[in-house]
Amino acid sequence: MKTSRPAQHIGDDALLLTGQVMHERLRPTRNRFVYPVFCVRVNLDRLAGLSRWWFGVNRWRLLSLFVRDYGPRDGSDLATWMRAQLAEAGLPNDGPIWLQTFPRLFGYVFNPVSFWYCHDSAGQLRALLAEVNNTFGERHRYLLAAGDAAPIGPGTTLTCRKSFHVSPFCEVEGHYEFRLRESAATAFTGIDYFDRDGLLLRTSVGGRKQPFSRAQVLSAVLRQPLLTFGVVARIHRQALRLWLRKVPFHTKPAPPAVAQTIHVTESSSEKHPL
Template sequence: MPDALQPAVCFGAVMHERHVQAHNRFVYPSAFLRLPLGRLDQVRAPLLGIERANLFSFRSRDHGARDGSPLLPWIRALLNERGLAAACDGEIVLQTMPRILGFVFNPVSFWFCHDRAGGLRAVLAEVNNTFGERHNYLLHHADLRPIGAGDELRASKRFHVSPFFPVRGEYRFRFEQRGAVHAVSIELWDGGERQLSTRLAGRAEAVGGASMAKWLARQPFMTLGVVARIHWQALRLALRRVSFFRKPAPPLEETT
C-alpha cells in the first residue's frame, strides 16, 4: 500500500504571505495527522484517542456533518452526489489537526479521495473561519483524471475567512507528495493579481508513541497557538490600516 494511505503524523511548517497593500509574511512550525478513514478504528497510539479523550484526540464531530456520525459514509455520499463515486472508489485520507488538551481549530482540513489503485482523484478542502462557520471546496480535474504533483486546481472564493480580504477572486490549489513529505500550496488571485500565498508541508512519520511524544514535547499547545497567531497577525494588519471588509452572510450551499 502506498505510504500516502498509511496513518501518519507529519511535522513541518505553515507559511503565509500577503502580497498586496501591506506585505506580510510569517512561518510557524506545525504538525498534522493523516488518517485513512477506512481503517480509522484500527489506529492505535499512546497519547492519541480516536473518539475518546486523551492528550490528543480525534473526534468525528469536528468534521463532516459535525454531529458525531461516521465520516466515511458522509464523504462517500457527497462524492456520489457530485458524480465522483466511481472515480473515488479507494481510500479516503483526512489530513487535519487533532484536539490537544480538548481544544482544536482547523483553518482548513483536507480529505484526499483516491481510486482503488491509490491515485488521487479529488480533494475536499474543509474550511473553518473564526466566526464558527465552515465551507467546503471540492476539487478535481474536469475529466476526473488523477491529480498529479503540482497540478493546479481552481475554485472561486465563496466564503469569508479574513476580514482583510473580500469574498472575491479564486483559489489555486496544488498538492504534492515527494517521498515522506506532504505539501499543500494555496494562492488567492483577484483581478489578475496574486493576493495571498499559503503553504503547509510536513514530513510523515508512523503514528505511534514516539511520534505523539515528539509532538507533545515540541508543541503541547499548538491548537491554542493557531488561534492566538491568527488574532496576532490580524492585529498587526489592523495597526497598519489595511482595508477591512465586514463579514457577509455565509453561502447557502455547504460545498462549492
C-alpha cells in the same frame, strides 16, 4: 502462554506530518510569517482502530480526533459520508480516503483548513475536499477535482471560486489555486488566492511524514505543547498587525447558502481564472 503487547506503531492506518505553515500577503502591505506545526493524516476506513492511550478517537486523550468535528458534524461515519459526496459529484469513490487535520490537543483544536484526500481503487488521487473554518464559527467545503477524468498529480492546479469569508482583510471575491506535491517522505499543499487585481495571498502547509507512533507523537507534543492554542493566537496576532498597518477592513458578509462548493478544473495542467 505469554501474550504479546499491542504494537505502539499504527503503521499504514495513520501518519504524523511535522513541518510548517507559511502565509504571505503581497499588498497593500507585505506581511509574511512561518511557524512550525504538526498534524495527523488518518485513513478514515480504519479510524475506529486507531485509539491508544496517547491518541483517542471520539474520546479525550493527549491527542484526539472527534468525528463530530468534520463533514456532516453529526458523528456519523466520515468515510461513508465522503463517498456519498463523491458519488453525487460523479467522482470515483471506491478507494481509500485520508483526512489531514490538526488533532485536538488537551481537548482543544481550531482547524483553519482540513484536507480530505480521496483516491480511486488503483490508489490514484481523484479529489480533494478542503474543509475551511473561520473564527466566527462558520464553515465551508470546497470539493475539487481535475477534468477529463484525470488523476491529481504534481502538475495539477485545482481552481475554485472563493465563496466563503475567512479574513476581514479580504473580500469574498476572486478564486483559489491549489497545488499538491507528495512523495513517500514529504507532503506539501500550496494555496494561492487571487482577487480582482491578481495574486494577493500565498499559503502553504508541508513537511515530513513520520510514523504515527507513541515516540513520534510524544516528541511532537513536547516540542509544541500549545500547538492548537497557538493557531488561534497567531491568527489574531497577524490580524492586529494588518489592522495597525491600516489594511482595509471588510465587514463579514452572510455565509453562503450551501455548505459545499463543487469544482472540477477544466484542465489539469493550466491555470484558469474564474
